[in-house]
Amino acid sequence: MSPxxxxxxxxxxxxxxxxxxxxxxxxxxxxxxxxxxxxxxVLAEAYEDETLHPLMGYAVDGASKLFDGLLxxxxxxxVQPALATEVPEPSTDGRSYTVRLREGVRxxxxxxxxxxxxxxxxxxxxxxxxxxxxTTEFAMxxxxxxxxxxxxxxxxxxxxxxxxxxLVLGIVPSEAVAEPGPLEDSAFNSEPVGxxxxxxxxxxxxxxxxxxxxxxxxxxxxxxxxxVVVFAIDDNTRAQRMRSGEFxxxxxxxxxxxxxxxxxxxRVISHTSADYRTIMLPTGNPVxxxxxVRLALNHAANRQGMIDALLAGHGxxxxxxxxxxxxxxxxxxxxxxxxxxxxxxxxxxxxxVPDPGGTRARDGVPARFTLMYPxxxxxxxxxxxxxxxxARAVGVDIELEGLGWEAIEPRMGADALVLGGGTPxxxxxxxxxxxxxxxxxxxxxxxxxxxxxxxxxxxxxxxxSTDEAERVDAYQRFQHAYVADPAMVFLTFLEHTYVVxxxxxxxxxxxxxxxxxxxxxxxxxxxxxxxxx
Amino acid sequence: xxxVVEPAGLDTGGVSERSERATGHNSTAQGAPSRTxxxxxxxxxxxxxxxxxxxxxxxxxFALAAASPFDPIYQYYGVQIFTAxxxxxxxxxxxxxxxxxxxxxxxxxxxxxxxxxxxxSRSLRQPxxxxxxxxxxxxxxxxxVGLVIAMLVALxxxxxxxxxxxxxxxxxxxxxxxxxxxxxxxxxxxxxxxLFALGLGWLPVAGLTDAGADATVGQVARHLVLPAAVLxxxxxxxxxxxxxxSLLGALADDHVxxxxxxxxxxxxxxxxxxxxxxLLPFVTLIGARVPELVTGAVLVEVVFSxxxxxxxxxxxxxxxxxxxxxxxxxxxxxxVLLGSLLADVLxxxxxxxxxxxx
Numbered sequence: 001m002s003p004x005x006x007x008x009x010x011x012x013x014x015x016x017x018x019x020x021x022x023x024x025x026x027x028x029x030x031x032x033x034x035x036x037x038x039x040x041x042v043l044a045e046a047y048e049d050e051t052l053h054p055l056m057g058y059a060v061d062g063a064s065k066l067f068d069g070l071l072x073x074x075x076x077x078x079v080q081p082a083l084a085t086e087v088p089e090p091s092t093d094g095r096s097y098t099v100r101l102r103e104g105v106r107x108x109x110x111x112x113x114x115x116x117x118x119x120x121x122x123x124x125x126x127x128x129x130x131x132x133x134x135t136t137e138f139a140m141x142x143x144x145x146x147x148x149x150x151x152x153x154x155x156x157x158x159x160x161x162x163x164x165x166x167l168v169l170g171i172v173p174s175e176a177v178a179e180p181g182p183l184e185d186s187a188f189n190s191e192p193v194g195x196x197x198x199x200x201x202x203x204x205x206x207x208x209x210x211x212x213x214x215x216x217x218x219x220x221x222x223x224x225x226x227x228v229v230v231f232a233i234d235d236n237t238r239a240q241r242m243r244s245g246e247f248x249x250x251x252x253x254x255x256x257x258x259x260x261x262x263x264x265x266x267r268v269i270s271h272t273s274a275d276y277r278t279i280m281l282p283t284g285n286p287v288x289x290x291x292x293v294r295l296a297l298n299h300a301a302n303r304q305g306m307i308d309a310l311l312a313g314h315g316x317x318x319x320x321x322x323x324x325x326x327x328x329x330x331x332x333x334x335x336x337x338x339x340x341x342x343x344x345x346x347x348x349x350x351x352x353v354p355d356p357g358g359t360r361a362r363d364g365v366p367a368r369f370t371l372m373y374p375x376x377x378x379x380x381x382x383x384x385x386x387x388x389x390x391a392r393a394v395g396v397d398i399e400l401e402g403l404g405w406e407a408i409e410p411r412m413g414a415d416a417l418v419l420g421g422g423t424p425x426x427x428x429x430x431x432x433x434x435x436x437x438x439x440x441x442x443x444x445x446x447x448x449x450x451x452x453x454x455x456x457x458x459x460x461x462x463x464x465s466t467d468e469a470e471r472v473d474a475y476q477r478f479q480h481a482y483v484a485d486p487a488m489v490f491l492t493f494l495e496h497t498y499v500v501x502x503x504x505x506x507x508x509x510x511x512x513x514x515x516x517x518x519x520x521x522x523x524x525x526x527x528x529x530x531x532x533x
Numbered sequence: 534x535x536x537v538v539e540p541a542g543l544d545t546g547g548v549s550e551r552s553e554r555a556t557g558h559n560s561t562a563q564g565a566p567s568r569t570x571x572x573x574x575x576x577x578x579x580x581x582x583x584x585x586x587x588x589x590x591x592x593x594x595f596a597l598a599a600a601s602p603f604d605p606i607y608q609y610y611g612v613q614i615f616t617a618x619x620x621x622x623x624x625x626x627x628x629x630x631x632x633x634x635x636x637x638x639x640x641x642x643x644x645x646x647x648x649x650x651x652x653x654s655r656s657l658r659q660p661x662x663x664x665x666x667x668x669x670x671x672x673x674x675x676x677x678v679g680l681v682i683a684m685l686v687a688l689x690x691x692x693x694x695x696x697x698x699x700x701x702x703x704x705x706x707x708x709x710x711x712x713x714x715x716x717x718x719x720x721x722x723x724x725x726x727x728l729f730a731l732g733l734g735w736l737p738v739a740g741l742t743d744a745g746a747d748a749t750v751g752q753v754a755r756h757l758v759l760p761a762a763v764l765x766x767x768x769x770x771x772x773x774x775x776x777x778x779s780l781l782g783a784l785a786d787d788h789v790x791x792x793x794x795x796x797x798x799x800x801x802x803x804x805x806x807x808x809x810x811x812l813l814p815f816v817t818l819i820g821a822r823v824p825e826l827v828t829g830a831v832l833v834e835v836v837f838s839x840x841x842x843x844x845x846x847x848x849x850x851x852x853x854x855x856x857x858x859x860x861x862x863x864x865x866x867x868x869v870l871l872g873s874l875l876a877d878v879l880x881x882x883x884x885x886x887x888x889x890x891x
Contacts, residue, residue, distance in 0.1 A: 007696070007800060011693060133625070136618040182628055207844070232740070237739055239732050317601045405614075407602065421616075
């Protein structure tokens with residue numbers, strides 16, 4: 001055989017061998033995902049937690065699988081006792097709460113749970129040397145004291161009605177926070193020890209986290225014995241892996257989740273949330289500082305159109321920061337109808353007259369301002385573009401800029417911003433820091449420096465009063481006062497969409513807080529799930 | 534840097550020098566031992582040169598990070614930044630030492646490095662040593678297998694293309710190599726996933742193992758195929774075209790014509806006479822491609838969710854995580870310096886004509 005043919009044969013043989021080896025390797029049976037024996041659940045996350053330390057911000061809304069708080073939320077967002085024996089009542093002046101603790105609870109490492117652990121947790125959080133990101137959230141606490149081994153007393157700087165909602169924070173062992181100093185240096189960030197229904201078995205960073213059932217959990221060991229959370233950041237890849245059967249459930253953007261609708265063995269679940277998106281209009285800007293412009297823009301925005309076009313219908317229109325799910329607190333008449341004609345009328349009355357180019361102007365100042373949005377967030381970008389086109393229709397010219405948060409922060413006082421946030425547990429948690437004048441331009445709180453004395457008064461009354469009827473009345477007044485002179489243009493409350501594989505019982509629908517991913521969603525009460533019969 | 538030798542430019546001098554060497558004499562009197570010593574001096578000089586290079590690179594990295602617009606407080610607070618007050622943020626900045634000058638931070642890090650403490654990674658909330666220990670093996674595995682694949686593909690395909698120059702194989706390969714050279718690694722990666730993982734279902738989509746499975750040899754091997762193949766294929770076009778070009782040049786050399794004239798088989802002529810000469814610049818090329826390999830690894834690891842050290846680089850840069858970023862930059866610099874040193878040493882060992890004063 002000629003040499004060239006011999007070489008060709010060798011190459012051919014070698015490549016056939018390589019392909020054969022690959023083929024053999026590839027035909028090895030793949031694992032069928034979690035529900036083989038019904039006690040393992042595999043979930044996929046879009047974001048990886050950076051820390052598992054509750055004082056560094058892990059699961060600050062509760063529903064952490066690894067930790068318990070003194071209280072917890074049930075499906076109706078009512079606080080229920082967890083590590084406390086009952087929901088604490090405030091003292092007569094509303095500035096002190098005494099909590100009795102459950103007996104016989106043990107941490108994952110076997111040490112017993114005592115009052116000293118609660119005191120250590122909260123004191124470390126408030127200690128400036130810890131540099132905890134949560135200090136502002138708990139600024140109302142002036143002191144924590146151990147009354148005896150089973151009782152703790154919280155002293156507040158002022159009466160704070162929603163305080164029980166704060167007590168869902170996970171409790172850590174006192175030994176873990178014994179040394180003062182920045183919390184970020186603590187090994188506890190990666191090796192947490194809590195009292196929760198699951199314990200951390202393995203965390204391979206960048207890849208996955210495995211949790212195992214805590215057999216000696218005070219509320220009964222969970223039936224799910226192994227929980228695997230895989231980090232798959234890219235939405236499309238995650239959807240494909242879900243389709244190939246690798247996961248039992250995951251969170252997904254609405255459009256991708258819709259592709260699973262009707263598929264055998266899968267369920268698409270969508271949760272309403274209190275997660276709002278709003279156009280923050282600063283009072284320091286000559287155009288948005290005019291209350292007439294702000295009111296007109298609220299009427300010019302086509303909220304339902306944005307929801308239908310941009311969110312595939314997954315969303316609820318928003319007019320104030322208080323979502324409908326907050327029941328009696330929400331005021332259904334506090335609304336702005338979509339009425340471009342009315343918007344134009346308001347602008348005319350305020351003195352904004354259209355010039356030949358179509359943009360309105362007043363005393364030589366054109367109705368033009370810049371709207372910023374975080375460049376990495378496509379939903380906010382879409383909302384910004386839709387809002388700009390709605391504003392264009394009534395003669396207000398908006399320029400869009402996609403920026404990083406570091407570039408946005410110094411400009412928030414002068415330029416508009418697509419802001420987001422929200423929580424479904426109490427109206428104070430979502431509205432006070434956002435709209436009260438005492439928080440004007442304080443970090444990202446009230447970035448537009450909105451100051452409305454009626455709104456301030458109503459929010460103060462509602463925060464300090466412990467009488468339910470008084471609070472409801474105060475929030476109604478707040479919403480009416482806000483609608484008369486709006487600070488922002490609230491657009492929508494988002495809906496979170498999830499895809500879940502059949503085979504499990506125990507799912508209960510809830511309203512999601514802002515938190516992303518699988519801590520909440522359909523899996524907020526995983527410890528109560530059982531395999532389907 | 535070492536000198537790149539182009540065999541085609543030495544055809545007049547090559548024959549006489551080669552005949553001199555064939556009789557066992559070198560131009561200098563001592564012969565082989567002095568060559569070894571010369572190479573040893575080359576290594577020593579390079580290692581000594583490496584130290585100031587690494588110091589300058591890490592100082593430059595600190596300066597760049599200090600000038601970057603990213604503020605580490607955002608990564609530290611995460612979603613809590615939106616409800617934190619200015620006062621609390623300012624206090625946290627002081628506690629964390631974020632506003633210390635670049636010089637102070639560099640000094641702190643360098644001092645820790647010299648005493649063996651690599652510092653703590655803020656973005657991953659772990660000691661840097663732990664981050665490296667957990668992630669580096671996976672990156673090394675990926676990069677080594679990728680490099681081996683790149684070399685094999687470049688050698689085999691390049692040799693066959695040069696041998697059958699002008700044939701259909703040569704034309705297809707050259708065109709394809711030019712095309713792949715222009716395609717970014719992540720586009721290749723996504724295309725490979727779409728074809729092999731989703732379309733044909735032969736290979737897993739991403740990750741180190743199947744979800745929930747342990748990291749056994751079988752699992753990792755199966756998940757390594759696609760990322761390593763993509764990395765290798767994305768690095769191979771340049772090497773392939775170079776092998777092909779140098780082999781074509783070597784095939785035109787006098788000594789090859791001489792070998793053919795002596796009646797040796799074509800296979801022996803190509804593989805035993807032309808190829809060794811053509812491979813000399815190939816070794817240096819590999820050393821020069823190490824930086825490309827590093828950046829290719831970053832892209833591939835991100836797309837395939839491979840938990841290696843390169844994926845942590847992006848996160849560290851966005852979070853202005855000085856300790857982790859500095860250590861990873863040092864690693865990358867060391868890898869590049871080591872790669873080029875190895876390539877030059879190999880070239881010096883293989884080809885006695887190469888000067889060792891680089």
